[in-house]
Amino acid sequence: MSAIELDGVSKSFLQIAVLREIELSVPEGSRTVVVGSSGSGKTTLLRLISGFDFPDAGTITVSGRRVAGVGAAVPAHQRGIGVVAQDGALFPHLTVGENIAFGLGIRKSGGRASAVRKLLNMVSLDADFAPRRPDELSGGQQQRVALARALARRPKVMLLDEPFSALDAGLRAATREVVADTLAREGVTTVLVTHDQAEALSFADQLAVLREGRLTQVGSPRELYARPVDLFTARFLGDAVVLDATVEGELARCALGAVPIVPTPIRGDASIMFRPEQLAVGPAEADGCAGRVEAVEFYGSEVLLTIRLEGAGDATAADGVIRVRQRGTSNAVVGSRVGVTAIGPAIAYPREPVSAP
Amino acid sequence: MKPAPNLPQQPAGGSARGRGAAGPGRRGRVPKRRPPLAIVLIAVAVSLLGLLPLGYVVVTAALTGWTELSGLVFRPRVGELLVNTIGLVVVTVPICAVVGVLAAWLVERTTIPGARVFAVLLAAPLAVPAFVNSYGWVSAIPSLNGLWSGVLIASLSYFPLVYLPCAAALRRLDFTVEEAAASLGTGPWRVFFRVVLPQLRLPLLGGSLLVGLHLLAEYGAFAMIRFDTFTTAIVDQYRSTFNGPAATALAGVLVLCCLFLLVGESAGRGRARYARIGSGVARAARRRPLGALTPLGWAFLAGVFVLSIGVPFWSVLRWIVAGGAAAWADGVVVSALAQTVLYGAIGAAVTCGLAFPIAFLAIRFPSRMARALESINYVTSSLPGIVTALALVTVSIRLVQPLYQTAVLVIVAYLLMFLPRALVNLRAGLAQVPPGLEEAARSLGRPPAAAFLGVTARFIAPSALAGAALVFLGIVNELTATLLLAPNGTRTLAIQFWSQVNDINYAGAAPYALLMIALSLPVTYLLFAKSRLVSAP
Structure with missing residues (x-):
């Protein structure tokens, strides 16, 4: 069964079509990467899946449950989908530990500290990060905390919105590796959007190319690199x-x-x-x-x-x-x-x- | 937004710079740049002047002696005033906080019809001086008096002090953080209380502090409804016994209340930094439909507007009509307008001119002393005008007799009361001028002063004007200190308004009220527009 199923999804803002007739099936446990240049509509696609926006047409099904489309409009907080935003979006008024515990619904006493420690461990961060404030962390650490926070609710699906693009080159590779390993270990179905073709090729099981609001090609990274459907895609994915x-x-x-x-x-x-x-x-x-x-x-x-x-x-x-x-x-x-x-x-x-x- | 890296004279720690370049003869010490002497002298002089009100209270209390002082402080009358004043603060500040935050949220974050219009309208009460608002309400409901009337009028006058900063902060909050909370399974209401409200802590605290300080300082609004606070009592005391130790003792207690609020606010701030962590431009917040609650929200916004602006306006207009042409006829109105504008303009110019050296030192030569000079002026301005006025009266009579009952003394009072309005703006303006530009001009052969005038002065002109406009607004609507200090025969709008009201000539007061509002409206709009700018300080 597919973890996420998009069927004929369209969305426009102020009469400008941002996404047109998107058909995408994300297999359970897979890592799907949507790659496109800036303005291609990839962030909008993620926001529709996460429930921050709703499509104008089409249906979205997550784990067999219709969340958007005719007769369904499940808001973000009821979808149980993890999201890691471009810059982490950590709560600036809370410590790292409080950030991670935010979605846990456990009071301070009830095993919260150990849960936080476990989650920090999961993203390869030391337990003594818990009392620190988000602005005392480096960009890569912030991203890992954001991932831990999203993992805390054990989501079946995780959405990553260019989470590595704000990091410098060395940190980017290392953070990507930690994130990929963690998600694979937890068996979380992942959708990553990015404009970086190298990142897309290396991260994806399934790669989807988004161009001007349309998916032009979906397949394995090797397949897309070797047999791009048109010259645009060919040039976009590499020299x-x-x-x-x-x-x-x-x-x-x-x-x-x-x-x-x-x-x-x-x-x-x-x-x-x-x-x-x-x-x-x-x-x-x-x-x-x-x-x-x-x-x-x-x-x-x-x-x-x-x-x-x-x-x-x-x-x-x-x-x-x-x-x-x-x-x-x-x-x-x-x-x-x-x-x-x-x-x-x-x-x-x-x-x-x-x-x- | 990153805080400006104002680190003073960092020793070149660890970098290759110091060691290798400086030979064995030189100790590798960078010669310190020194600020121009004249600038330092002016900044110090202005700040010493700023110590005057506080110094006056302390010295007078010391000279009075404990026995007499305790007799003056520990008496039933002071207890009564304390209960009234504290009651006023304790009830009004939370009301302003709730109304201000709710209004800001409705206007900035919901699809309520007319949100953009309400956004401006709800800032408008700042253009109506509290004593004019009070006059409007007393005209409408003559029986108003006591604590609850004071709470009503003060809340309607001062809630924009919370509303404006909170609305500005709501516009600037990183919306992705709220989306992150939603993706963690948090519903809209809980997102508001767990994520939005905590991030509004600083503007909320700052706005509440301002409300509290205004409550302590206001005279006219409460005198009109015969509600006694420390400030009204000090004015009455001053009227009956001139400047006896009794007035000073009351002023001392009032100053303690102010300091208590200041300390409380800074303790509430904590050391938290709520800056946006991420980089780049924040995604604009999505407005939420209110659904069935829309009429309720709309009724709230409209109600606040009608009560805070509608009632005083309606009263003023009613009296204008009732007074007819006669109220305007004698030429006093025009001369009062001219005097007010003149006081406002001179006061604004002097205040900006003297604030500049302090702002300049704070930005270009940051040091512990520069910070101290700055903070003295913030504390002074948060003391009630009545205390500043009493201090100036006393000092001028004892030490510089010729200044007593002159316009100079009035201007000095305005300087002390409104300096931070100019200072904050100049500081922000200066901080935004890249020093590199001025250095470029110097490398092109301009002497430092010319480089400053040609480059930096042009950059800070807008913020200097904004600061001057705010000082002007303060002066136009200032009543208490002006009443005490103005030379006999002075007729500003506020003084004329007050004397007409005291003669129970409400129709005669209306033209002055209208003119004060008319002078204040443009500046209030400026204040509103400035709070919308992302780069606002």
């Missing part, structure tokens, strides 16, 4: 090398020569997409595709090479230039001639209108 091509059966003819593609109904003019790691740069070979290195950006563990391909018909066209990611040990220098080979099939899409360079 993409896009070349003009002509599709002939199972091959596409492009600046790299004839390359295999994933089976497609498209024939003739098309754009094909590689992930940068699908392209290997080596010594130029007589019968292979070659190009000249125009720029080298060194990032330590990897280098980003900008290569102008020789096979391209028009030497000034943007599509003659590709950017390839290589290991940092690559010794390509600007001006050198290199060979480029494709590993694995490309994906064909309808030809893009002429794109800006």
Whole structure:
């Protein structure tokens, strides 16, 4: 059974449609990530599930119980869904311990301290955090307290609204790990929304891409990364090398020569997409595709090479230039001639209108 | 909002700065920047002046001697006044707190019809001086007198002191915190009491303190309904025996009451910090539909408005009509208006000018002394005007006779009473000017004074004007100290109003009441608008 089921959910604010006809099924115990750029409607989606807002159309079902839709409007405090907001939203007038105990409904005497200690422990925080005030905590600690507070009521479903985006890079990874482990251990169904594609790919069992209020694709992270439904999604989920091509059966003819593609109904003019790691740069070979290195950006563990391909018909066209990611040990220098080979099939899409360079 | 990092002269702890750069010869001590001497002298002088009222009470009490003093303090009359005054405070402050918070919540957090209009209207009572409100109520119900009438009138006059800061705080509260409480299974009512109300503690306490201080200081409103408090008794005493030890003893007890409130409020604040923890812009709060309670909520807001604004306005207008053209004819009204505006303008200019050095030191050269100078002035202004006036009368007669019965003394009283209104605004304005701008101007070749005038002064002009406007409002509506200090023949709006009322010429008083309200309304609106700004202090 799905933990959360959204069926035809739409929502607009001031006549502007923010979500349109959302269909999403979140399997029990899974970690589903909704990824979208800012303004795509992802926070609104979470607020509809949590009960802070209600949809204009469609139904929302949580653990088999209809909470929004025709004849149902269960307010947030009766849904039993845990929420961790972007900045934690800790109560500034209460201590950490009081924050965590807020939803417990236990009086000070009745085992509250031990419950708080257990919850702090659960999110890898020391018990002596309890008497401190939220503003004495770092951002990552605040997020963990917010998680502990939400876990205190043993929710079946937890919603995370960009909970790591306010943290700096190192803290973000560590906090994400603690949160992911905790939720997995407790078997809580989790929905995370984020605009960070790396976070989305690494956190998700199921990934849903939200674009201008519509879910454009739902599936496993690997599937979405390797087989994005359109070029927008492809570029959103990672770097993409896009070349003009002509599709002939199972091959596409492009600046790299004839390359295999994933089976497609498209024939003739098309754009094909590689992930940068699908392209290997080596010594130029007589019968292979070659190009000249125009720029080298060194990032330590990897280098980003900008290569102008020789096979391209028009030497000034943007599509003659590709950017390839290589290991940092690559010794390509600007001006050198290199060979480029494709590993694995490309994906064909309808030809893009002429794109800006 | 982060508190301004006002750390004074942090030693360069641990950073690479001090050690390596400073050679063995120099001890690595940064030479201290010193504030301009003139600024320091003015700030100290103004603050010493601010010690005058408190000093007067203490010194007079000491000179009077214990036996006489205890005879004056421990007598049935003082007990009676104490019961009246404490009763007034104990009943009125909670009423103002409840009305203020409820009104703020209805206006800011519900979908009640007309919420935006009520938001402005409920600030309007601040434009009606309490003694004019009292006059309006006595006109409507002549039999009003005693504690409960005092509570009624004072509550209607002073609830905006709680309402305004609470409404402002409600607008600023991080709504996601309330949503978090809801997601933890807390219903709307419990969210209000467990999450919203505790976060309103500071504005609620601050507003209640102001209500309490106003109650202790008010003379006209209670004199009109023959309700005796310490302040009315001091004025009566002063009238009958001029400035005897009896008035001073009463003033001493009154000062103790004030200090008690001040200490109580600061103890209530605790050390809690209720700033928003998260970063970024807070999500706007969602308004809640009241459902079946809508008519009740609306009736409450409309009722408060009618009672606090409707009644005094209706009375004033009724008397205006009854008095007809005759009440305006003799030219006194115009001259009173001119005198009031003149006192207000000079008072505001002097107060802002003399508040500036203190604000400047507090922001640019923060130190323990700067803080002390600042807080002296806050304490002084929270003492009732009657105490300040008595102190100035006594000191001028004993030490600087030529100043007695002059306009200068009146202005000094206004300075002492209203300095914080200018100080708070100037301080906030100065804190928002990035010192980097002034430094940039200096690096472009401007001498410090020119850089200050060209850059910083322009930045703080709006806040200086706001402060001046509030001082002006205070002066226009000031009655007690003006009555005691003004030279014979002074006719401000407040004095003229009061003398007409004392002659039971209510129709003759109406034009003055109307003009005071008209002068106050724009400033009150300014106050309201300012409280809506997120960056308000």
